Every structure is written in structure tokens, then in C-alpha cells.
Amino acid sequence: MDFPARIDVHHHIVPPVWAETLAERGMNSGGWAIPAWSPESAIAMMDEQGIATGIMSVTSPGVYLGDDADARDLARxxxxxxxxxxxxxxxxxxxxxxxxxxxxxxxxxxAAYALDVLGADGVVLMSNAHGKYLGDPDFEPLWTELDRRAANVFIHPAQPPMTLLPGTPAPLVDYVFDTTRTAVDMVLNGVMDRYRNVRVILSHGGGFLPYAAYRFSGVIPTVVGQDRKAEDALRDLKRFYFDTALTASPSALPALLAFAEPGHVLYGSDWPFAPQEAGSYYNYFLETYPDFTPGQAQAIDRGNAEALFPRFAR
Incomplete structure (x- = not known):
């Protein structure tokens, strides 16, 4: 790989006002401390990890902290x-x-302001919005707007509406669960079928979705209804894109590559919430994976993201 080359679709920014707002309210990211961030530190990390471009997003809990007006102001x-x-x-x-x-x-x-005026490369949604998952009918107007624009949507896990395991921050276990939960909710409620212009990226390899996808599709006709066909559920599950953040391991990567459609796996680091040492740990597995098909590694590092974000194409 020519360095730097990667396009990192799971790269976090920590705006000062966001960090200060969380601190004032005694909040963090599901029990995970909010790290420092600066453009200079981000670029230094990217240079060392072979990342040409980081597509930044604010992580959980996002910008909605309980009040509509405050959330509008904080988002802007x-x-x-x-x-x-x-x-x-x-x-x-x-x-x-x-x-x-x-x-x-x-x-x-x-969404309209950010995409039209600010030139955003897409939007980030938390996997649940104060307990409401992304297939909720109340969110139909948003999906309609995003579909009309053929927008890129990055779904980041959030703390699920349940008690944390004692002494266990949400990013360790619950984030993986919540990503999977919202993806299945979107499929069951028809979001992935109705809004086919939207490209939806699931964080962290989709939680355990690739591993359990055929369990979901095969059981849906039994537990949801005979009018729900296994092949339809599987088709909609395969519409998702996936990033490799904290996922490029000897056990997870084969399952992800076996399930994901060609072109649907993208590089992700999760920096700075995942420190650079974690990035190196997973990059090693990605760089030494023995079973890539010709060109597959380069596509994950860059090519697949270029298809979604043409402005970064060389």
C-alpha cells in the first residue's frame, strides 16, 4: 500500500463545545471518557497509520441530550x-x-443545511435516539429526505436503553449489540427496502450482524410472519456497508467478508476513542490477512470509499 492511502470512515472529531457540554452535564460516551482532539494530532495519527483522509463524526451520545432546542443549537x-x-x-x-x-x-x-450549505459528506445517526430505533415510523420523513438526496448515512452505536453490566462501559459490549439491534429494526420496518438510494454504513463491522445474518433471515418468517420471506430479509441485510474499526480480527474479518456484498467493506479506525495502539493492533490483522482476493485489500483501504465519496477519488 502506498502511504498514506486509506480513507477512514470511522474517524471521530471532538468539538470543544460538545465536550464542554457533556462535561457540564456529567456525561461521557457510555462510560468511555472523552479524549482530546486537534487537527494536528489527527493528521499526525493519520500519517503514521497510512490514512490519507478521515471522515469525521461526533460519537455517542451525539447532540441530543434531552432537550429539543438545545439539540438543535448543539447540532448546528x-x-x-x-x-x-x-x-x-x-x-x-x-x-x-x-x-x-x-x-x-x-x-x-x-440534514438539509449540512448537506446543502456546509457540504457535509453525509450524516451520522446514533443507533438509537433516546430509546427509539432507526426503523421507527416517526423517522420516515428523515429517511425520505436522505433517500431523495442519495445520502451517505453513518450509524454509530449508542448506549441501549438498558442497565449497563456492572463495571462495564457500553462500548465494550452494548455498542456491538445496539448496532445489530438497530440494523435488524431497519430491515423489519422496511427502511432498507423502501429507501434504496441511501448508503448506510454500520460501525464496527455491523456488530454481530454478519455472523448472525442467516439466523435472522431464516427465523424471521417464523417469528414475524409467513409473509416475510427469508430471501427478502437477507437481501435487505446485505444492503448495509460495514467499517472495519475494532473488527479486523482473525475471527471477525472472515465472517464480515463472507457476508458483505462486494464493495461494502470500508476502513475505519475509531480514533481517538480507540487509541493509536488499538489502531495498530487491528491494522496488523488487516495487513497480514492471508485470504484476500486480488485487489480486495486496496478496495477496503480506499477504493470502496471512493465509490461512496467521489470527491476523495484520486
């Missing part, structure tokens, strides 16, 4: 901060705009 401030970072280094950064769900009207308005 966060998105404008991110857009300025991209403006300063358009070769090294892109960004997914934060959306204030579950306030659907505000979410639609902010």
Missing part, C-alpha cells in the same frame, strides 16, 4: 465547527453531520 454548532476543520484541510478531512434525532423536524432541517 458542532456541524459548523466540523465544516471549518474540513475547509482548512479538505485533502485530509471530510465530515458526517450530526442530526438532532428524535426531533424529526429538526433532524430533516439540519
Amino acid at each position: 454548532t458542532v456541524n459548523e465547527y466540523s465544516a471549518e476543520a474540513v475547509k482548512d484541510r479538505p485533502d485530509r478531512f471530510g465530515h458526517f453531520a450530526s442530526i438532532p434525532l428524535p426531533d424529526t423536524d429538526a433532524a430533516v432541517a439540519e
Whole structure:
């Protein structure tokens, strides 16, 4: 691989106002501390990890912290901060705009502003919006708008509406579960069938979706209804894209590659919430994986993302 080459679709930004707002409310990311971030530290990491461009997003809990008006203001401030970072280094950064769900009207308005005015490369949604999953009928106006624009949608896990395991932060176990839960919810509620212009990227290899996809598709006709066909469920599950953040391991990577459609696996780092040492750990597995088909490694590193984000194509 020529360095730097990778396009990192799971690359976090920590806008100061967002970090300060969480600190004032005694909040963090599901029990995970909020790390420091700067453009300079991001680029230094990217240079060392062979990353040409990081498409930035704000992580869980997102911008909706319980109040509609506050969420609208925070989303706008966060998105404008991110857009300025991209403006300063358009070769090294892109960004997914934060959306204030579950306030659907505000979410639609902010998506339009971010995509039209700020030039965002897509939007980031949390896997659940205060307990409402992304297949919820209340979110139909947002999916309609995103589909009309053929938008890229990055889904990041959030803390599920359940008690954490004692002493266990949500990113360790619950994030994996919540990603899978919202993906199945979207399929069962027809989001992936109705809105075929939207490209939806699931974080962390889709949780355990690739491993359990045939369990879901095979059981859906029995537990949901005979009118739901296994092959239809499987088709919709395969519409998802997946990033490799914390997932390029000897056990997970074969399952992901066996399930994902060609072109649907993208590189992700999860920096700075996953420190650089973790990035090196998973990069090693990715770089030494013995069973890639010709060109597959380069496609994961860059080519598949170029198809979704043409402005980064060389």
C-alpha cells in the first residue's frame, strides 16, 4: 500500500463545545471518557497509520441530550465547527453531520443545511435516539429526505436503553449489540427496502450482524410472519456497508467478508476513542490477512470509499 492511502470512515472529531457540554452535564460516551482532539494530532495519527483522509463524526451520545432546542443549537454548532476543520484541510478531512434525532423536524432541517450549505459528506445517526430505533415510523420523513438526496448515512452505536453490566462501559459490549439491534429494526420496518438510494454504513463491522445474518433471515418468517420471506430479509441485510474499526480480527474479518456484498467493506479506525495502539493492533490483522482476493485489500483501504465519496477519488 502506498502511504498514506486509506480513507477512514470511522474517524471521530471532538468539538470543544460538545465536550464542554457533556462535561457540564456529567456525561461521557457510555462510560468511555472523552479524549482530546486537534487537527494536528489527527493528521499526525493519520500519517503514521497510512490514512490519507478521515471522515469525521461526533460519537455517542451525539447532540441530543434531552432537550429539543438545545439539540438543535448543539447540532448546528458542532456541524459548523466540523465544516471549518474540513475547509482548512479538505485533502485530509471530510465530515458526517450530526442530526438532532428524535426531533424529526429538526433532524430533516439540519440534514438539509449540512448537506446543502456546509457540504457535509453525509450524516451520522446514533443507533438509537433516546430509546427509539432507526426503523421507527416517526423517522420516515428523515429517511425520505436522505433517500431523495442519495445520502451517505453513518450509524454509530449508542448506549441501549438498558442497565449497563456492572463495571462495564457500553462500548465494550452494548455498542456491538445496539448496532445489530438497530440494523435488524431497519430491515423489519422496511427502511432498507423502501429507501434504496441511501448508503448506510454500520460501525464496527455491523456488530454481530454478519455472523448472525442467516439466523435472522431464516427465523424471521417464523417469528414475524409467513409473509416475510427469508430471501427478502437477507437481501435487505446485505444492503448495509460495514467499517472495519475494532473488527479486523482473525475471527471477525472472515465472517464480515463472507457476508458483505462486494464493495461494502470500508476502513475505519475509531480514533481517538480507540487509541493509536488499538489502531495498530487491528491494522496488523488487516495487513497480514492471508485470504484476500486480488485487489480486495486496496478496495477496503480506499477504493470502496471512493465509490461512496467521489470527491476523495484520486
